[in-house]
Amino acid sequence: MALRKTTTRAAVLASRYQTRGRKTGATSDAQNGPLAAENLTKGCNEVPSRKRSSVKIEEDEACGSPKTLKSDDSPSTDISGCKQEPLDLKEEPITSKDDCASWSPANWMRIVENIRKMRKDVPAPVDTMGCDMCHDKEESPAIQRYQILVSLMLSSQTKDQVTFAAMGRLRGHGLTPENMIATDESVLQELIKPVGFYKRKAIYIKKASQILLDSFGGDIPESVEELCKLPGVGPKMAHICMNSAWNVVSGIGVDTHVHRISQRLGWLPPDVIRKRKKLENLTPEDTRIALESWLPRDLWSEVNHLLVGFGQTICKPVGPMCSECLNCSICPASKIKW
Ligand code: SF4
Numbered sequence: 001m002a003l004r005k006t007t008t009r010a011a012v013l014a015s016r017y018q019t020r021g022r023k024t025g026a027t028s029d030a031q032n033g034p035l036a037a038e039n040l041t042k043g044c045n046e047v048p049s050r051k052r053s054s055v056k057i058e059e060d061e062a063c064g065s066p067k068t069l070k071s072d073d074s075p076s077t078d079i080s081g082c083k084q085e086p087l088d089l090k091e092e093p094i095t096s097k098d099d100c101a102s103w104s105p106a107n108w109m110r111i112v113e114n115i116r117k118m119r120k121d122v123p124a125p126v127d128t129m130g131c132d133m134c135h136d137k138e139e140s141p142a143i144q145r146y147q148i149l150v151s152l153m154l155s156s157q158t159k160d161q162v163t164f165a166a167m168g169r170l171r172g173h174g175l176t177p178e179n180m181i182a183t184d185e186s187v188l189q190e191l192i193k194p195v196g197f198y199k200r201k202a203i204y205i206k207k208a209s210q211i212l213l214d215s216f217g218g219d220i221p222e223s224v225e226e227l228c229k230l231p232g233v234g235p236k237m238a239h240i241c242m243n244s245a246w247n248v249v250s251g252i253g254v255d256t257h258v259h260r261i262s263q264r265l266g267w268l269p270p271d272v273i274r275k276r277k278k279l280e281n282l283t284p285e286d287t288r289i290a291l292e293s294w295l296p297r298d299l300w301s302e303v304n305h306l307l308v309g310f311g312q313t314i315c316k317p318v319g320p321m322c323s324e325c326l327n328c329s330i331c332p333a334s335k336i337k338w
Pocket residue numbers: 264265314315316320321322323325326327328329331332333334
């Protein structure tokens with residue numbers, strides 16, 4: 001009886017994605033071979049639930065809608081009422097490539113293909129309001145690159161919708177390095193509010209703009225190393241910026257979604273976790289080095305966008321929709337009772 005119920009439910013789920021796939025031009029499970037279809041015939045109800053313990057739940061920009069605005073940008077909570085970690089953008093990894101030697105997670109290709117299918121069907125904020133969607137495409141290439149960098153600086157611990165709106169106000173005001181330097185700090189704060197840590201980010205934008213004018217002729221640096229020297233810019237931003245602004249794949253941009261979902265999917269080598277003692281002690285930089293050790297380079301550019309949208313819509317920080325997820329039968333975290 002239970003088996004019949006599970007099979008029926010899986011068939012409904014498979015049918016839903018196949019129907020959506022036809023609408024969007026996605027390939028069906030039959031076209032993709034037996035693996036994806038097999039996923040769906042193994043219902044996630046077959047997996048016993050257990051206590052939520054091994055996966056850290058992050059409450060960040062992806063959490064609920066904003067509450068009352070605060071008058072400052074205190075690091076303990078942001079304006080959306082979400083718990084925040086300090087704005088530490090330069091976290092040092094203790095992971096080395098040797099910790100990940102000749103290791104790769106089970107089923108990762110199948111998981112990626114399933115996420116691609118789900119992403120085709122479910123639009124995510126990052127698709128229309130991500131940091132590569134906020135710049136003025138009529139501007140010169142250097143100004144476009146500058147605007148991409150600013151949108152990334154704003155995006156840290158901030159929802160895409162909030163960043164996109166702030167970028168619209170900045171562009172209306174005139175988003176060039178010269179104008180940011182000329183703009184009073186308090187005016188800049190009001191323009192970017194309510195992005196997380198808006199007071200500190202206003203300072204960073206003004207300082208970075210001055211450095212860009214003094215040392216780079218108003219353009220942005222063309223290396224991760226130089227980008228990371230700018231105030232308010234860390235490795236995640238730098239790698240995404242290299243990709244979006246310079247079309248150079250320098251590394252994987254590991255934001256909170258990529259970090260969390262990699263943990264849930266079991267994409268981090270056991271030696272790396274042992275070194276940090278437990279999973280929740282890993283930093284985004286640990287995750288980046290670990291992912292880069294096994295994920296083929298031609299997927300590095302795609303994986304950030306893929307997982308960010310997946311994290312915004314299905315594998316959410318709180319209350320992931322495991323019963324709707326095509327990876328339900330093969331994801332270690334689907335065993336957790338959320
Ligand atoms: S945690 Fe749930 S939603 Fe996220 S990948 Fe695993 S099964 Fe899918």
